[in-house]
Amino acid sequence: MSEALSHSPGLPGLPALSLVPKTDAKQSAKEFKTDQEVRWCPGCGDYAILAAVQSFLPELGLRRENIVFVSGIGCSSRFPYYMNTYGVHSIHGRAPAIATGLSVSRPDLSVWVVTGDGDSLSIGGNHLIHALRRNVNLKILLFNNRIYGLTKGQYSPTSEVGKITKSTPMGSLDNPFNPVSLALGAEATFVARTIDSDRKHLTETLRAAVNHRGTSLIEIYQNCNIFNDGAFDPLKESATRDDVTIRLVHGQPIRFGVDGSRGVVRADDGSLQVVDVAQAGEDRLVVHDAHAEDPSVAFALSRLSDPMTLANTPIGVFRDVDRPSYDELAVAQVARAKEAAGGTADLAALIAGGDTWQVD
Amino acid sequence: MQRRVAPLLPPAYEGAVVGRPGNDPASDRSRSARQHVSKQVVQLDRVIIRFAGDSGDGMQLTGDRFTSSTAMFGNDLSTLPDFPAEIRAPAGTLPGVSAFQLHFADHDIMTPGDAPNVLVAMNPAALKVNLTDLPRGADVIVNTDEFTPRALTKAGFASNPIEDGTLESYAVHAIPLTSMTVEALKVFDMGKKDAERAKNMFALGLLSWLYHRPTDGTISYLRTKFAKSPTILAANLAAFEAGWSFGETTEDFAVQYEVKPAHLPQGKYRNISGNLALSYGLVAAGQLTGLPVFLGSYPITPASDILHELSKHKKFGVTTFQAEDEIAGVGAALGAAYGGALGVTTTSGPGLALKSETIGLAVALELPLVVIDVQRGGPSTGLPTKTEQSDLLQAMFGRNGEAPVPIVAPRSPSDCFHAALEAARIATTYRTPVLLLSDGYLANGSEPWRLPEVAELPDLTVAFATEANQTMPDGSQQFWPYLRDPQTLARPWAVPGTPGLEHRIGGLEKADGTGEISYDPTNHDHMVRLRQAKITGITVPDLEVEDPDAAARVLVLGWGSTYGPIGAACRRVRADGGSIAQAHLRHLNPFPANTEAVLRSYERVLIPEMNLGQLALLVRGRYLIDAVGYNQVRGLPFKAEELAGVIKDVISNV
Numbered sequence A: 001m002s003e004a005l006s007h008s009p010g011l012p013g014l015p016a017l018s019l020v021p022k023t024d025a026k027q028s029a030k031e032f033k034t035d036q037e038v039r040w041c042p043g044c045g046d047y048a049i050l051a052a053v054q055s056f057l058p059e060l061g062l063r064r065e066n067i068v069f070v071s072g073i074g075c076s077s078r079f080p081y082y083m084n085t086y087g088v089h090s091i092h093g094r095a096p097a098i099a100t101g102l103s104v105s106r107p108d109l110s111v112w113v114v115t116g117d118g119d120s121l122s123i124g125g126n127h128l129i130h131a132l133r134r135n136v137n138l139k140i141l142l143f144n145n146r147i148y149g150l151t152k153g154q155y156s157p158t159s160e161v162g163k164i165t166k167s168t169p170m171g172s173l174d175n176p177f178n179p180v181s182l183a184l185g186a187e188a189t190f191v192a193r194t195i196d197s198d199r200k201h202l203t204e205t206l207r208a209a210v211n212h213r214g215t216s217l218i219e220i221y222q223n224c225n226i227f228n229d230g231a232f233d234p235l236k237e238s239a240t241r242d243d244v245t246i247r248l249v250h251g252q253p254i255r256f257g258v259d260g261s262r263g264v265v266r267a268d269d270g271s272l273q274v275v276d277v278a279q280a281g282e283d284r285l286v287v288h289d290a291h292a293e294d295p296s297v298a299f300a301l302s303r304l305s306d307p308m309t310l311a312n313t314p315i316g317v318f319r320d321v322d323r324p325s326y327d328e329l330a331v332a333q334v335a336r337a338k339e340a341a342g343g344t345a346d347l348a349a350l351i352a353g354g355d356t357w358q359v360d
Numbered sequence B: 001m002q003r004r005v006a007p008l009l010p011p012a013y014e015g016a017v018v019g020r021p022g023n024d025p026a027s028d029r030s031r032s033a034r035q036h037v038s039k040q041v042v043q044l045d046r047v048i049i050r051f052a053g054d055s056g057d058g059m060q061l062t063g064d065r066f067t068s069s070t071a072m073f074g075n076d077l078s079t080l081p082d083f084p085a086e087i088r089a090p091a092g093t094l095p096g097v098s099a100f101q102l103h104f105a106d107h108d109i110m111t112p113g114d115a116p117n118v119l120v121a122m123n124p125a126a127l128k129v130n131l132t133d134l135p136r137g138a139d140v141i142v143n144t145d146e147f148t149p150r151a152l153t154k155a156g157f158a159s160n161p162i163e164d165g166t167l168e169s170y171a172v173h174a175i176p177l178t179s180m181t182v183e184a185l186k187v188f189d190m191g192k193k194d195a196e197r198a199k200n201m202f203a204l205g206l207l208s209w210l211y212h213r214p215t216d217g218t219i220s221y222l223r224t225k226f227a228k229s230p231t232i233l234a235a236n237l238a239a240f241e242a243g244w245s246f247g248e249t250t251e252d253f254a255v256q257y258e259v260k261p262a263h264l265p266q267g268k269y270r271n272i273s274g275n276l277a278l279s280y281g282l283v284a285a286g287q288l289t290g291l292p293v294f295l296g297s298y299p300i301t302p303a304s305d306i307l308h309e310l311s312k313h314k315k316f317g318v319t320t321f322q323a324e325d326e327i328a329g330v331g332a333a334l335g336a337a338y339g340g341a342l343g344v345t346t347t348s349g350p351g352l353a354l355k356s357e358t359i360g361l362a363v364a365l366e367l368p369l370v371v372i373d374v375q376r377g378g379p380s381t382g383l384p385t386k387t388e389q390s391d392l393l394q395a396m397f398g399r400n401g402e403a404p405v406p407i408v409a410p411r412s413p414s415d416c417f418h419a420a421l422e423a424a425r426i427a428t429t430y431r432t433p434v435l436l437l438s439d440g441y442l443a444n445g446s447e448p449w450r451l452p453e454v455a456e457l458p459d460l461t462v463a464f465a466t467e468a469n470q471t472m473p474d475g476s477q478q479f480w481p482y483l484r485d486p487q488t489l490a491r492p493w494a495v496p497g498t499p500g501l502e503h504r505i506g507g508l509e510k511a512d513g514t515g516e517i518s519y520d521p522t523n524h525d526h527m528v529r530l531r532q533a534k535i536t537g538i539t540v541p542d543l544e545v546e547d548p549d550a551a552a553r554v555l556v557l558g559w560g561s562t563y564g565p566i567g568a569a570c571r572r573v574r575a576d577g578g579s580i581a582q583a584h585l586r587h588l589n590p591f592p593a594n595t596e597a598v599l600r601s602y603e604r605v606l607i608p609e610m611n612l613g614q615l616a617l618l619v620r621g622r623y624l625i626d627a628v629g630y631n632q633v634r635g636l637p638f639k640a641e642e643l644a645g646v647i648k649d650v651i652s653n654v
């Protein structure tokens, strides 16, 4: 790795997978399946995500042994057992920390983190924001089902206020996190949202994320049909979905609704607003710029959605900017130190230090 | 105002011989060029000096410099820095006192000493705090400039102890250190405050003269440290020089002392602190295993120095990662270990508590991991800068479930190097997290270290798994991540990137062999016992006993940093005609195989610990031996004299 890397933040550098060995052999989804019986509840949204990832990976042509899935604890965190790659099913909330150590010390690996809303936003919140801030070369799939599934149905940090669950029989009191807003607040360099049931959009999002330099955070709205069934129905049902979903496309005016009748404009106070396009005028529409250095507009977009009704929910890539990954910089420092030493790191000289004396 | 010191031998010195200057090889190692005012030179076999002042007075630096010169001179030595947790505690207060004790001798010594022969007190608070430790006749050098009515009140003196007879039993040297420093620096273009700051160098110069210390080391140290600020450099050099000259010319010091170099085993030596030795041990472990070292760490006293030190050694393939918290520190280290690095995390007691779940995961994953706990006073935040041995049971049992972890404990600052190698050996050989228990006393204390030959260090080469290890009934080959080496019971270390060995591991219970998730009751019982058997079966060297006359009926058993004080206490007991055996545990889990036999061959086992009896609990539980504990948790190492008294009591009662 060249010395220049660490001195040129902002310049296009190594894409995430450039050091991961490729295979010439043709791969199929089948090779990425394990012989383990998948143990999610029938109908769980996790199945669709697993199938999408298994079908997508062959596109990359990476050697299977150089791919690692690391997860925490929760329904989604069983994911690595079903991927015929290397995998670690770790402990609650800590997957980003464990994956950071792995990724930084092994630039030849494609490291994925699979986590849920409780795993990454409650118990593991600290590790998530710091991985994002550092821009570690991780692809983080955050399955957001807005509930605790594995522990049988308590409200989660993304549950809407007033949620009636086993632990909140009179309704939950605390304001939910919006994972995209949180990630943008941490200045994550790649932030996207997609939906379990929209295979095409999910795959496109994976494709956009996988070659990103540094951390990619993909929030995947995932249905838990046992404890929070239908949580994302407004975004899924044909009667409502076009009305509530804002599909973000880089370089395109932000427009949605049946016949594209609604759009996003900048209000006089600088905030973003959803308006009737016919009234506001097409030329006032905000053109989505995922590559904007400043995350403010992306953040404002993430605030448009209503956590109760899901009205005005953007999906797609909110932000995708180029910054050196923590991994590159860390590896470059070690390489530079080795180079400066001219390949001679002398242990005897190190332990002797400067001040020695001889006893005869 | 100044009282003259009697040119008689103060009773605090042992084995002093009066001589003349310049007639032994040691004296020309001090300052050959300088014109000596003829003063009496007294030969001593050992000296204990304590520098004490305000946290901002630079006492640790002064102590460090004096130590370096003493090491270069060839004395054996042992040090005890003792400072408050606050970076700058309120000036002039008792809790704000920072001290550095140094014991040096012409023979090998084991501790920083019980009671100082010389106290340098830079202010009334420093005098007040340290006076109780001073034996009668000790030299007390006080900085009279700081003994103002206000400072005296702050320190709790009703009147000035220099004048009211409080110090009657001591040889007092009342010296206006601050104003003399300012006077010496008035040629420099600097404010009074800045000039005053150099008073520790004046004190260092004076003490260097008093004990015939070589000065070159301090001069070159100052040159490097202040290379970018010529005025400050010149001022510090001048203050140092002025202190030296003052000693030479003042009538206040009628004698100069000499402690000849010690007769240590042949070899090349350096002075080293525990944290530095530990850091070097980790770098060496990386070289000897052939693995890149990955340190995941979060700053915590008194372990942070290891993070600082390792971050300087990237050229050895060391990566340091300052994590967002203790959990991420160990998590990242474990992730790196999964990828084939030598994963290390460093912390102190509170951090170890936070890491326990991840260490449990490492036990389940059966991956190598070195966890270093530089123990400090607890519980909770406790005494961050003071020493204690109270994390032994946390290291042993502080995880959910049956999660055995080997424990290694260094016995002296330089031994931290070898303990780090041993921890790495066990971790990589047995694929297990290993806990290394250092403590604040070892971490910051220092001693001369005979440098090992790199070629003689153990070969710790590690082999990763490269191929399938199981032939199925149909003849096909599979890789089973939990198939064990029959000797060590270690599982294969198969790192990502190895084709054909793709596997999934996790914290859920695994089926023996295949490593697949298993909730089977019999399998779980079997796996719990297997993991325990692996740790119990670790090969560790036998426990050695020092019992010179082979007549001892009492054995003193210790572990970790109490080695020095226990050893010194045993010497005292023997010097007084008693018989006592000493054994010291480096391995606390598993215990050496001969431990029970050793313990049973004595009528009584005494276990001194800086906790309330944690090793004693393990020994009793394991061997049903009714060991006697001696326990102190004052944040300071044991004193040899105190321990010698305890040992004599136990001997007289068997």
Ligand code: SF4
Pocket: A039, A040, A041, A043, A044, A045, A046, A075, A076, A145, A149, A150, A223, A224, A225, A226, A227
């Ligand atoms: S509890 Fe919910 S999230 Fe978990 S597996 Fe079942 S359906 Fe999926």
